[in-house]
């Protein structure tokens with residue numbers, strides 16, 4: 001049931017400007033959101049974080065001007081995927097890489113003020129326990145190349161951050 005998979009680093013698709021990371025032992029790659037439908041009230045965000053330092057780090061919060069950011073974890077019980085607010089944030093051990101991805105931990109953007117449109121990256125601030133705030137640009141990717149159901153999955157989001165997903169297939173492993 002580990003919702004957060006730890007892997008060794010994979011190829012970086014989107015790198016931050018080097019200057020943004022010069023002082024912090026963190027690497028954030030592949031930051032992206034799936035494009036959202038025009039009426040969507042919520043969206044998801046994914047990325048890969050590597051702790052290149054030798055002390056534990058923790059992603060505490062996510063802030064954005066276009067929505068309220070939350071950290072969610074997906075748990076599947078009896079075929080029903082449920083999303084849980086990660087109240088204590090997301091820990092990244094020294095030397096480890098944590099992937100936020102479909103069916104696992106992810107960023108939830110609630111109350112979108114505008115849809116995510118491909119070609120229009122969105123600025124997001126990641127708040128780390130030690131490193132503090134880190135500005136990251138999230139690319140907007142077209143929906144649905146391999147069964148991205150994020151829009152459907154998050155339709156039932158409530159204000160308290162809990163949600164039940166009704167399509168019974170919350171994992172979408174590749």
Ligand SMILES: [Cu+2]
Pocket residue numbers: 072083106107108154
């Ligand atoms: Cu969620």
